[in-house]
Amino acid sequence: MTMRKLSDTIARLSAYRTQLGTGAGVDASGRLGTLPEFGSNPGALLARTYLPHKLPAGAPLVVVLHGCTQTASGYDLGSGWSTLAERDGFALLFPEQQRANNANLCFNWFEPGDTARGKGEALSISQMIEAMIARHGLDRSRVFITGLSAGGAMAGVMLATYPELFAGGAIIAGLPYGVAATIPEAFDRMRAHGLPGEQRLQDLVRSASRHDGPWPGISIWQGSADRTVSPANAAALVAQWRGVHGLSAEPSVSESVDGHRRRVWRDTDGRDLIEEYSIAGMGHGTPIAADGIGRPWPYMLNTGISSTQRIAGFWGLAASEAEKAKPDAKAPTASLPVQTPAMAACSARPESESPRETDRWTAPPAAAGVRKIIEDALRSAGLMR
Numbered sequence: 001m002t003m004r005k006l007s008d009t010i011a012r013l014s015a016y017r018t019q020l021g022t023g024a025g026v027d028a029s030g031r032l033g034t035l036p037e038f039g040s041n042p043g044a045l046l047a048r049t050y051l052p053h054k055l056p057a058g059a060p061l062v063v064v065l066h067g068c069t070q071t072a073s074g075y076d077l078g079s080g081w082s083t084l085a086e087r088d089g090f091a092l093l094f095p096e097q098q099r100a101n102n103a104n105l106c107f108n109w110f111e112p113g114d115t116a117r118g119k120g121e122a123l124s125i126s127q128m129i130e131a132m133i134a135r136h137g138l139d140r141s142r143v144f145i146t147g148l149s150a151g152g153a154m155a156g157v158m159l160a161t162y163p164e165l166f167a168g169g170a171i172i173a174g175l176p177y178g179v180a181a182t183i184p185e186a187f188d189r190m191r192a193h194g195l196p197g198e199q200r201l202q203d204l205v206r207s208a209s210r211h212d213g214p215w216p217g218i219s220i221w222q223g224s225a226d227r228t229v230s231p232a233n234a235a236a237l238v239a240q241w242r243g244v245h246g247l248s249a250e251p252s253v254s255e256s257v258d259g260h261r262r263r264v265w266r267d268t269d270g271r272d273l274i275e276e277y278s279i280a281g282m283g284h285g286t287p288i289a290a291d292g293i294g295r296p297w298p299y300m301l302n303t304g305i306s307s308t309q310r311i312a313g314f315w316g317l318a319a320s321e322a323e324k325a326k327p328d329a330k331a332p333t334a335s336l337p338v339q340t341p342a343m344a345a346c347s348a349r350p351e352s353e354s355p356r357e358t359d360r361w362t363a364p365p366a367a368a369g370v371r372k373i374i375e376d377a378l379r380s381a382g383l384m385r
Contacts, residue, residue, distance in 0.1 A: 043124035084318075126162050152171040156174055161209055171218065172286050172307060238265075247266075251263040
C-alpha cells in the first residue's frame with residue numbers, strides 16, 4: 001500500500017481549517033453545567049454535565065463525546081441526550097475538547113500520549129467519570145460511553161483502555177482502537193487505507209489494559225454513504241470487538257429496522273453483545289429521527305431512525321414504548337449559529353499555545369444576548385439588515 005504524501009496531508013488539514021469558520025464553539029443552550037475539579041486532568045479537557053431534575057439514587061451515567069468542530073452543548077442539542085436523560089432518569093457527562101489542545105476541537109484519538117491508559121485525554125475522561133460517580137452517588141456498574149467521528153474513535157479508546165469502567169459503548173462513524181499514531185496515518189485510516197488485519201485489531205484492544213473480561217457490549221453505527229470515515233471502519237470495529245468477545249464471524253440476527261440494516265452478535269446465553277447499524281444513504285453524522293429527541297443540525301442527520309433512542313435501548317436505559325411517544329416539555333429551544341459543513345477528524349496540536357485550565361461554572365448567556373450575537377454575525381456576513 002502507498003502511504004499518503006506529507007504534502008497531501010498538509011493540504012487536507014489546510015482545507016479543513018479554512019472551512020471551519022466561526023460559531024462552532026458557541027454554547028447557546030444553557031442546559032449543561034460544568035464539573036470544576038475532577039483530578040489532575042492531564043488532557044486539559046472540560047467536563048460538562050447534565051443532571052435531570054429528579055435524579056434517582058444509584059442512577060446510570062452516560063458519557064457523550066462530541067465530534068470535530070462541535071461543542072458538548074451543540075452535540076447535546078442535536079442528539080437529544082439531555083432530553084432522554086430527563087425522561088429516563090440518568091446522569092450525563094460531556095467531555096469537551098478545547099481549541100488549545102486541538103485546533104478543530106477534535107479529541108486526539110490518534111495521539112499515543114492521549115490514547116494510552118493513565119495518560120492524557122484518556123486519563124482525564126476516566127477522572128471525570130470517577131468524580132461524577134462519587135459526587136452524585138451513581139451506579140458504577142451502569143456507566144456507558146458514546147461518541148461521533150473523532151468522539152466515536154475516542155469512545156473506542158476509552159472502551160479499550162478502561163474497559164472495567166463501562167457496561168457498554170456506542171461508536172458512531174468512528175474508527176477501531178489503536179490503528180493510527182500520526183496525522184497522516186489518521187487520514188489514511190479514515191479512508192480505510194492500511195487498516196490492520198483481524199488478529200492485529202483484536203490484539204490492540206487486549207494489550208491496552210490488563211483487563212481479562214467481561215468486556216463491554218458495543219453498538220456500532222455507520223452511514224453507507226459516508227465519505228469522511230469509510231464504512232470499512234465499521235467492519236473493522238465489528239471484527240475487533242467480535243474477537244475480544246469470542247463471537248463467531250456470522251451474526252446471530254440480520255434484520256431491517258426502519259429501513260436500515262441491523263446485525264447482532266449474541267453470546268451462548270442469548271445476550272446481545274455487539275450490534276451494527278448500516279444507515280442506508282447516510283453521509284457523515286449521527287442518525288436522528290423526528291421523534292422529539294434531538295433535532296436536525298450539521299452532522300445530525302434525519303434518517304428516520306434515532307441512534308440516541310436505539311443506543312439507550314441497547315443499554316437497557318430507554319423507557320417503555322408508550323413513554324417514548326411523549327416529548328420532554330423541558331426540551332431545549334435555543335437556536336445555534338450555522339456551522340460550516342466540514343468536520344475534520346484530527347488536526348495538529350498547536351505548539352505555541354498551552355492548554356487552558358478547566359473552567360469553573362458560569363451562568364449561561366441570556367437568550368436575548370445569544371440572539372444579538374447571531375444577528376450581528378448575520379449582518380456582518382451581509383445576510384441580514
